[in-house]
Amino acid sequence: MTWLSRLFPRRVDDDLSDEMQAHLDEKADDLVARGMSRADATAAARRAFGNVTRLHEQAREPWQWPTLESVVMDIRFALRQLRRAPALTTVIVLTLAIGIAATATVFSWTRAILLDPLPGAADPARIEVLESLTPSGKWTGTSWLDFRDFRRYLKSFDGMAASYPISLAVGDETHSELHWGEIVSSDFFDVLRVRPALGRFFPVGLDTAGAAEPVVVIGDALWHSRWHGDSSVIGSVVKINRYPFTVIGVAPPSFHGSMPGERIDMWVPAALVGQILPTSNHLREDRGWRTFRVLARLKPGVDHAAALKEVSWFASYMAKVNGERSTGMSGDLLPIWKSHWGIQDALRAPLLVLMGACALVLLIVCANMANLLLARATARRREFGLRLALGAPRRRLIRQLLTEGSVLAVAGSALGLVCTAWFAQSLHLLVPSFAAPALLDPPVDSSVLAFTAALACAVTLLAGIAPALHGSRERFGEALSDGGRGGTGGVHATRLRSALVVAEMALAVVSLVGAGLFWNSLQHTRAVSPGFTADHVAMSSVSLTLSGYDSARADDFLRRVADDITREPGVTSASYTDYVPLSIGQGSWEDLQIEGYTPQPGENMKLFRSAIGPDYFATMQIPLVAGRDFRLDDDSAHTPAMIVNETFVRQYLHGGSALGLKVKGWGKWFTIVGVVKDVKTYRLTDPPTPYFYVAARQVYRPEYGYTFVARTSGPADQAAQAIARAVKSADPTVPVFGAMSLTDYIAAPLRGPQAAAQLLVALAGVALFLAAIGLYGVISYSVAQRSREMGVRVALGARPADLLRVVASQAIVLLGAGLVAGLASAAALGRVVSSLLFAVSPFDFPVFFAAAFGMVVIALAATGIPARRAMKVDPIEALRYE
C-alpha cells in the first residue's frame, strides 16, 4: 500500500505522526511526574494509546481514495450481479456496442478527412487555406502571381505555400506509370514543417531565382515501390513527363501531400513547371490563371479572425490595383476542413449529418441502458435497503451502481471497438476510388481509442447516474416492507422510466424523420435528368502533356483517335472533351465579354466551359436547338466558333437569336454558331446555369487532359476497349486512364450522399428497435407489478377488453408524448439541415407522417406482448401469489 500513501499529501501523515508523538510524550511526562521511571512511563503510555501504526492507518482513511481492493471488489460484485441477469446484460452490451461502433466509425472517417487532413505536418491546426473569390463570391484557386504577392505582403502568416495537384507520367517512352504529384512553391515543406526522411527538400529562393537543375522530391510509398527503399535513390535521375529530374529527397512515410484523403507521390517545384508542362508557362505568368491552392501558416498569437481581415483587405486592394482581370475579386481564409478544394468539400455535409445521427442513436442507447438499469435497481430494492440498514453510506451504493454501469460501458465499448476496426475500412462506400486515388484506410489508432474511452465515460455517467441516485434513495423500512411484497417500485422510478421511454421514442422519431428526408432528397436528386444520355457511353482519359505534345501534335492525335474509335465495330459516334459533365471538380472558366450585353457593376462574367471535338453533342445526345455543331474546319485557320446553352441565350441575349453574335474570350472574338439544350454540368442539384462550348482545336489547354467519349450499340465496356485500342495504335506511349462507363462516372458524386442516406436509414432502424425495447420494458414491468390489481379487477368482473384498456392507455400516453416531442424536435432541427436537402422541404408531410406511423406500429408491437399477458391474468393465481 505504499504507493497509495503517495496519493495524498504528506502533510496529513506528518501532522498525524507529530500529533501522536506529542500525545505519547505528554502522557509519559505525566506518569513520570507521578513517580514512574522514564522507561516504564513510555511503555505505559504506548499501552494506553494502542497500536500506533493501525491507528495511524485508520486516522488517515477518511482522506484516502477508495483503495484498490475495494474497487476490485466492486467490479467483481458488479460482474456477479450482471451474470445474474444475462438477458439484460446482453441487450445493454449489444446495443452499446452498436451505438459506440457507429459513432467511433464515423469519427474515424471524420478524423481522416476533416480533423487530420495533413498527416505528417507539424502543428497542422495553425495551417489554413487561402482561397480567391470571384466577383459573384464563388471560390476559385489563386494565381501564382497573386500567391507571391500574398506571401510577400501579408503580415499574419509565418509562411505560405502554393500547390497544384496534377497527374504525372513517371518513366521513359517505353514504360511509364501515372502518379499523383503536386507542383509546389519551394517553401512548401517548410510551411508544413515536414522534415525529409532522406536527402533534402527544395532550397529557399527557388521560386524567384529559377531552377539550375530539375529536382524532385518523392513520397515514401513511391520510394519503396519503384526504388525498393534503396537510399541510393538520392541523386538518381527519373523521367517525369519525359523530362529528366534528379531525386533530391524522400518525404517521411506519414506525409501524403496537402490534399486531404489523397496520396501524392511526388513534388516538383513550381519554378520547373515549364519542364513538366511545356505549354504551361502562363501558369506562372498570367495573373488571371487561378490554379493554385494556397496553404498559410498563422503566426503565433494571430487568430483566424485577424488573419482573415488582413487577407480580405489585401485581396480587395490587389483587385483594385491589378486591373481588369482582377476586378471584383476578393479573398477568403478557411480552416482546411472547410476549404473547397479536395474530397473534404464533398464529404463534409454527409459526415456531419452522420455524426449527428450517431449522436442521436448513442443518446437512445444511453436512455435505454438507464431505463433497463432503473428497472434492475427497482428489483434490487431489498438488497440496497438492507445494505443501507447495515450502515453502508449512500455514496458507497452510488459507487457500486456506477461501477456496474461502467463495467457495462467498458464491455460495450470493447465490443464496439472491434466492430469499428472492421467498419472503418468501409470508407470507400463514401468515396469513389478514382476521386481519391489512395484514400488512406482511416486508422483506428490512439485518438479513436481515446474517443471511444471518452464515449464510455459519458455513457457511464449519462446512463448510470440516474439508476445510481435512485437506487441509493432507499430507506431501510420502506424497502423491507413495501419491497418485500414485490411492491410498485416507487413513484419516482416509474416516472423516471416513463420519461426515459418518451425521450427514446422522441429521439427515434427524429432519426426516422432525418433518414426519411435525406432518402427523399437523394431520390429527387437521382430523378433529375442530366440533359444527356449516359447509357451505352464509355469514357477514357489521356494526358498529352505527359508525352510532351505541343498543340499541333495534340490536335492531330485527338482527331486521329476519335476517327479510329468511330471505325471500331459497334461504335456509333465518338468525340473528346476537356471536361466531362458531373465530374467531381467544376472544370475551368473564362471571363467573357458578350456583344450587346452590358454587365451590371461587379457582375460575374466568368463562365464555365468545355473545349470539345466535333460530334460531342451527338455522342452525348445533347439536342442541338439552333445552328450547327463544331466541324473539323473550326481550327486555328478559321474564325473561332462558340456554342452556347439555352440559359446563356435567356440570360444574356434576352431569348433573342444568338447565332452570329460575337463573344470575346481568351483575348479573341468568337462567333456563336449553335445553341444546345441545358446540361447539368457540375451537380444534378444546380439550377440552370449559362454555359458555353468552344472547339478544342481553337482553344488548346492541355494541362487538364482530354477525355474520349464513345457511344456504342452494345455494352459500354466494349466502347472502352475501342478507345484503348485506338489510342494505342495512334501512339503506344500515351497512357490511357480512367476507363469506365459514363453511367458509373456520373453516379460517383452521388455515392457519398447515397451511402450516408443508407447509413441513416440503418441507424434509424436501430433507434426504432431500441425505443421498442424501452417501451416493452416499461409496459411489461408495469403489467407484472400490477398483476394483483388485474386479478382483483377480473375477480370483480372485468373483461379482458377492460384489462387491455388499462394497459393500452398507459402505452398510448407514453407514445403520444414521444410522438409530440419527437415531431416537434424534428421540425425544429429541420431548419438546420434544410440547406443539405434537394427538392424536399424540411417539413415534408409524408416523411413526418411515415415516421409517426412507423413509431406507432412498433409501439403497438412492443405493447402487444405485455398486454396479452395482462389479459390472461388468472385472479386466483394473482391473489394467491400475494
Added chain:
Amino acid sequence: MSDVSARDLFPGALEMMILRLLKQERMHGYALVQRIQQASRNLLQVEEGSLYPALQRLLKQGLVDAEWDVSSTNRRVRVYRITPAGAKHLSREVSSFTRMFQGIHLILADGTP
C-alpha cells in the same frame, strides 16, 4: 484492553463526546482524552489512540477545525475547535441518542416484551 472496547463504544459515540467537550472549549488530543476519562469518572475505557481516527473523520466532515499551537507544557500540539456545522450536528445527534437511550432503558428496566 479487550477488543470489545477497542475503537468505539458504538458508531458515532466517541465523535459525539468529542464534539460535546469541544463545545465547551478548544483543546488538543491529549487533553480530550483526559477530559473524557474525568468526565465519565473512568467508567468509559477509551483506547487513547482511537481518538485520532475519530478526530480525522470530524475534520474531513468539517465538523471541527484544527490548528497548531503551543500547549501549557510548552509542547507543539494540534488544537481542535468545533465549527458551527459541528455544533448543529451535535445537537441533532444528542437528541436522537437520548431517545434511543430512553428506549433501551425502558426495556432494560421493565423487561417485559
